[in-house]
Amino acid sequence: MSVYRRALGYFAADRVWIAALVALIGVSICVGLFEAWPLAVLIDSVLTGQPKGDRVHSLFLSILPADTVGQVVGLVLMGMGLHIIGYLAWFGRMMINYHLNYRGTTRVRHDLFRKLQHLGVTYHRSHPQGDAIYRLTTDAFGPWGIMDTVIGTSVAAVTLTVMTAILLSRNVSLTFAAFTVAPFMIWSNWRFGVRIHERALASKQVDADLTSSIQQAMVRVPLAQTYQREAYEFRRFRGAVARSVRALLRLNIQEQLYPLARDSVLAVGGAIILGYGGYLVYRDQFVSPVEGGMTVGLLIVFMDYVRKLWEPLKWLTEFVVKVRIFEAATRRVFRILDTPEAITEAPGAASLPIASRTLVLDRVGFAYRPGYPILHDLCATIRPGEMVAFVGPSGTGKSTLLALMLRLYDPTTGAVRLDGVDLRAARLMDTRGHMALVAQDSLMLPATITANIAYGRPGASRYEIERAAELAGAAAFIDDLPEGYETVLTEGGQNLSGGQRQRLAIARALLTRAPFLILDEPTSALDPHHEQLLLETLRSLRGGRTIVLVTHRLESVVACDQVFVMDAGRVVERGTHHELLERNGHYARMWSGASGPPDARVELEGWRLRHRPRRDGREG
Numbered sequence: 001m002s003v004y005r006r007a008l009g010y011f012a013a014d015r016v017w018i019a020a021l022v023a024l025i026g027v028s029i030c031v032g033l034f035e036a037w038p039l040a041v042l043i044d045s046v047l048t049g050q051p052k053g054d055r056v057h058s059l060f061l062s063i064l065p066a067d068t069v070g071q072v073v074g075l076v077l078m079g080m081g082l083h084i085i086g087y088l089a090w091f092g093r094m095m096i097n098y099h100l101n102y103r104g105t106t107r108v109r110h111d112l113f114r115k116l117q118h119l120g121v122t123y124h125r126s127h128p129q130g131d132a133i134y135r136l137t138t139d140a141f142g143p144w145g146i147m148d149t150v151i152g153t154s155v156a157a158v159t160l161t162v163m164t165a166i167l168l169s170r171n172v173s174l175t176f177a178a179f180t181v182a183p184f185m186i187w188s189n190w191r192f193g194v195r196i197h198e199r200a201l202a203s204k205q206v207d208a209d210l211t212s213s214i215q216q217a218m219v220r221v222p223l224a225q226t227y228q229r230e231a232y233e234f235r236r237f238r239g240a241v242a243r244s245v246r247a248l249l250r251l252n253i254q255e256q257l258y259p260l261a262r263d264s265v266l267a268v269g270g271a272i273i274l275g276y277g278g279y280l281v282y283r284d285q286f287v288s289p290v291e292g293g294m295t296v297g298l299l300i301v302f303m304d305y306v307r308k309l310w311e312p313l314k315w316l317t318e319f320v321v322k323v324r325i326f327e328a329a330t331r332r333v334f335r336i337l338d339t340p341e342a343i344t345e346a347p348g349a350a351s352l353p354i355a356s357r358t359l360v361l362d363r364v365g366f367a368y369r370p371g372y373p374i375l376h377d378l379c380a381t382i383r384p385g386e387m388v389a390f391v392g393p394s395g396t397g398k399s400t401l402l403a404l405m406l407r408l409y410d411p412t413t414g415a416v417r418l419d420g421v422d423l424r425a426a427r428l429m430d431t432r433g434h435m436a437l438v439a440q441d442s443l444m445l446p447a448t449i450t451a452n453i454a455y456g457r458p459g460a461s462r463y464e465i466e467r468a469a470e471l472a473g474a475a476a477f478i479d480d481l482p483e484g485y486e487t488v489l490t491e492g493g494q495n496l497s498g499g500q501r502q503r504l505a506i507a508r509a510l511l512t513r514a515p516f517l518i519l520d521e522p523t524s525a526l527d528p529h530h531e532q533l534l535l536e537t538l539r540s541l542r543g544g545r546t547i548v549l550v551t552h553r554l555e556s557v558v559a560c561d562q563v564f565v566m567d568a569g570r571v572v573e574r575g576t577h578h579e580l581l582e583r584n585g586h587y588a589r590m591w592s593g594a595s596g597p598p599d600a601r602v603e604l605e606g607w608r609l610r611h612r613p614r615r616d617g618r619e620g
C-alpha cells in the first residue's frame with residue numbers, strides 16, 4: 001500500500017485539479033446516462049401523444065413547451081445540447097488529465113534526476129546509462145499510471161452501478177438479458193485489452209533496447225572499421241530491428257483483433273436486446289397493452305446502455321493487470337529514490353569558504369569492494385601553493401586518490417583533511433569548490449568552445465576565457481578554427497584531436513577559481529611542445545594555486561616541490577626529484593627505466609628535452 005500512497009502523493013498538490021476532474025467525470029456520467037432519453041421521450045411520449053408518467057419523461061416534459069412542434073424542437077435541441085456538454089466535459093477531462101499527468105510526472109522526474117546526480121560515480125560506474133534513461137523517460141509515468149487507473153476504475157464502478165440500477169428499475173428480465181454478454185465482454189477485455197497493454201510495454205522496452213544499441217553502434221563505428229567488424233555490427237543492428245518489428249507485429253495483431261472481438265460481442269448483445277426487447281415491446285404495446293410496459297423508447301435506452309457497458313467493464317477487468325504494470329514501473333523509480341547515497345553531507349556540515357588550504361591525507365585507506373583494499377595507510381601533506389606529483393605503476397591507485405580528494409568517494413580508513421577539517425564534516429559544495437579536476441578522459445560537451453571552457457565558471461568574461469585558453473596552450477588552435485571560440489563541438493568533442501580536447505579541459509580547470517588544480521595525466525595526449533608549454537604554465541601558477549599532478553612522464557615532475565612515489569596502493573618514497581634520485585630506490589629505477597642509467601640521468605634530462613622528436617608543434 002505504501003507504494004500506492006507514495007505514488008498518489010505526487011499529486012497531492014493538485015487537489016483542486018483532481019476535484020475539477022471528478023466534477024467533470026460526474027457531468028460525463030450524467031450526460032452518458034441521459035443521452036438516449038430525448039429520443040425515447042420523443043417516441044414514447046411526444047409522437048404517441050400519450051405522455052408517460054414516469055419520472056424521466058415527466059422531467060423532460062416539464063421543461064418543454066406544451067405544443068408538439070415545440071416539444072420536438074426542444075427534444076432535438078436537448079439531444080444536441082447533451083452531446084455538446086458531453087464533448088466539452090470530455091475535452092475538459094482530457095486537458096486536466098494531461099495537465100495532472102505532466103505535472104506529477106515532472107515532479108517524479110525532478111526527484112529522480114536529482115537523486116541520480118547525488119548518487120554519484122559509485123552508482124553510475126556500476127549501472128548502465130540506458131537503465132537511468134529508461135527510468136527517467138518511461139518508468140517515471142508509473143505514478144500517473146496508478147493515479148489514472150484508480151480514477152478510471154472508480155468512475156467505471158460508479159457508472160456501472162448507476163446504469164445497472166436504472167436498467168433494473170425499468171425492466172428486470174431485459175436487464176438480465178443485457179448482462180448475458182457481460183462475461184464475453186469481460187473475457188475479450190481480458191484476452192485483448194490486457195495483452196495489448198503488456199505487448200505495448202514489451203514493444204517499448206524493445207524500442208528502448210534498439211535505441212541504445214544504435215547509440216552503441218554509432219560510438220563503435222571507428223572501432224568496427226579498424227577491426228573490420230562492420231558485418232558483425234550490422235548483424236547486431238539487424239537483430240535489434242527484427243526484435244523491434246516482431247514486438248510491434250505482436251502488438252498490431254492484438255490491436256486489430258480487439259475491435260473485431262468487441263464489435264462481435266456488442267453485435268450479439270444488440271441482437272439479444274433487439275430480439276427479446278422487441279418481443280417485449282410487441283407484447284406490452286400490441287398483444288396485451290400494459291401501463292408501464294416495455295416501449296420502443298425504452299428499448300433504445302437499453303440498446304444505448306448495453307453499448308456503454310463496454311467501457312466500465314473494460315476498466316474493471318483490466319484494473320489488476322494495469323495497476324500492477326504501473327506499480328512495477330513506480331517501484332523501479334522508488335528503488336532509485338531509496339538507494340542510499342554513498343557520499344552525503346553530514347547534518348550541520350562545516351562551511352569551508354574557498355581559500356588556499358593545506359590538504360592532508362591522514363593514513364588513508366580505500367577499497368572499492370570490501371576486503372579488496374586499493375590504498376593502504378597513505379599519508380601526505382600538500383601545503384598551499386605547492387606543486388606535487390603522484391607517480392607509480394599503472395593501477396596502483398593514483399586516480400583513486402584524486403577521486404578521494406574531490407570526495408567522489410570517502411576513505412575506508414583514515415581521513416582526507418583540508419586545514420584540519422575532515423572532508424566528511426565539511427559541506428560537499430565547499431569541498432568540491434576547492435578542486436578543479438582534469439580527468440584522464442577530457443569530457444567535451446556538444447556546445448561552443450566558449451561554453452566548454454566556461455562550464456566550471458559560467459559567468460567568466462571573454463577575456464578570462466581567452467586567457468585560460470592561452471595558458472592551456474589552446475589559444476592558437478582555437479584561433480585557427482573558422483569560427484574560433486564559437487566553434488560548436490560535436491558529441492564528445494570528436495571534431496577535435498585528443499590533444500586539443502585535453503588542452504580545452506585544462507583551460508576549463510584553469511578558468512575556475514579553485515585553489516587546487518588536480519591533473520590526472522594532463523600531458524598524455526600532448527606533443528612535446530605543448531607539454532612544455534603546459535609545464536611552464538603550471539610552474540608559473542605555483543605559489544598562487546596548489547597543483548596536484550598524476551603522471552607517468554617523469555620529466556613533468558622534475559620541478560615539483562614533492563613527488564610521492566606509489567606502489568601497490570602505498571606511498572613508498574617521497575621527496576624532490578633530486579632527493580629521490582639520490583635515494584636510488586623505486587623512483588631512480590623508474591627514471592632510469594625511462595631515461596637510461598641513473599648516473600647519466602641529469603645530463604639526459606636536458607638532452608631529452610632538447611632532442612625530443614617534433615611531430616606537429618601545434619596539434620597534440
Ligand SMILES: Nc1ncnc2c1ncn2[C@@H]1O[C@H](COP(=O)(O)OP(=O)(O)OP(=O)(O)O)[C@@H](O)[C@H]1O
Pocket residue numbers: 125368369374393394395396397398399400401
Ligand atoms: N570504479 C571502480 N570499481 C572497482 N575497481 C576500480 C574502480 N576504479 C578503479 N578500480 C581499480 O582500482 C585500482 C586502481 O585504479 P586507479 O585508476 O586508481 O589506478 P592508477 O594508478 O590511476 O592507474 P593508471 O596509472 O593506469 O591510470 C585498479 O586495480 C582498478 O582496477
